[in-house]
Amino acid sequence: MKGLNEKLCNMKFGSILDIATRDGAFIKRLVNNLSGYDEITGIDISNEGFEKAEAEFAGNNKIRFQVMDGCHTNFPNKYFDLVCISNSLHHVNDIPALLKEILRIKKDDGIILISEMPADGQSGSSLTHALIHNLDCLIDTYSGVYHHQTYSHKEILEFISDAGMRVEDDFDDLEVNLLKNESIAKRVDKALIKVNKWKDSENYEELHKVAMKIKENYNNYGASPAIQYIIFAK
Numbered sequence: 001m002k003g004l005n006e007k008l009c010n011m012k013f014g015s016i017l018d019i020a021t022r023d024g025a026f027i028k029r030l031v032n033n034l035s036g037y038d039e040i041t042g043i044d045i046s047n048e049g050f051e052k053a054e055a056e057f058a059g060n061n062k063i064r065f066q067v068m069d070g071c072h073t074n075f076p077n078k079y080f081d082l083v084c085i086s087n088s089l090h091h092v093n094d095i096p097a098l099l100k101e102i103l104r105i106k107k108d109d110g111i112i113l114i115s116e117m118p119a120d121g122q123s124g125s126s127l128t129h130a131l132i133h134n135l136d137c138l139i140d141t142y143s144g145v146y147h148h149q150t151y152s153h154k155e156i157l158e159f160i161s162d163a164g165m166r167v168e169d170d171f172d173d174l175e176v177n178l179l180k181n182e183s184i185a186k187r188v189d190k191a192l193i194k195v196n197k198w199k200d201s202e203n204y205e206e207l208h209k210v211a212m213k214i215k216e217n218y219n220n221y222g223a224s225p226a227i228q229y230i231i232f233a234k
């Protein structure tokens with residue numbers, strides 16, 4: 001079965017929007033794999049990742065970044081040929097508003113591309129990454145930062161159908177990338193260090209349990225990127 005990169009190789013788009021782009025990592029994937037594009041705009045509600053993003057694409061005048069809320073953009077109706085959101089549905093606090101906005105700004109025959117770490121279906125070395133993410137999510141939540149736990153395949157599909165979108169293609173994508181395996185492995189020990197900072201908190205026991213689960217899963221299976229659920233919709 002073809003993965004996302006192989007599918008992108010046969011695709012070409014005019015105007016592209018990447019919502020919740022942070023440091024433009026998903027744009028890099030688009031640029032490296034699409035067979036062509038005219039312009040890519042990356043938006044994020046925060047400019048935290050923009051320095052890295054702008055450095056990555058310095059000299060490429062087809063790519064730009066703007067601080068903007070994906071739920072309320074100022075783009076004209078029916079502007080984009082492709083609208084993407086990667087690993088961020090669970091960071092957005094009003095998913096119905098986000099999907100409604102995507103439908104407003106994409107062309108009638110425009111494509112929506114969602115890539116999201118699903119809550120279910122993670123196992124072996126991929127589960128190590130998913131558990132590290134669960135821990136980050138709990139820590140963000142207890143720190144007052146909105147970060148919902150990841151959604152299941154079924155929940156993601158429900159958001160999409162409730163918004164009136166039609167799924168054209170969906171599949172699980174498992175990225176093979178040894179460098180990413182290494183960087184995820186480094187986060188295993190960091191998990192315990194992070195949790196230790198919560199020693200005096202009522203949430204410590206729960207956080208510590210997750211950190212121990214991460215360590216155990218890593219010892220048994222190692223670490224690799226979590227499965228991504230990919231959806232092409234209209």
Ligand SMILES: C[S@@+](CC[C@H](N)C(=O)[O-])C[C@H]1O[C@@H](n2cnc3c(N)ncnc32)[C@H](O)[C@@H]1O
Pocket residue numbers: 019020021022023024025026043044045046049068069070071085086087088091092093
């Ligand atoms: C996990 S990061 C994004 C990862 C990135 N898309 C990637 O694939 O590497 C989640 C991002 O969602 C952004 N975000 C949350 N709510 C948003 C909103 N309403 N509009 C735009 N960005 C939002 C956060 O600022 C954060 O940078």
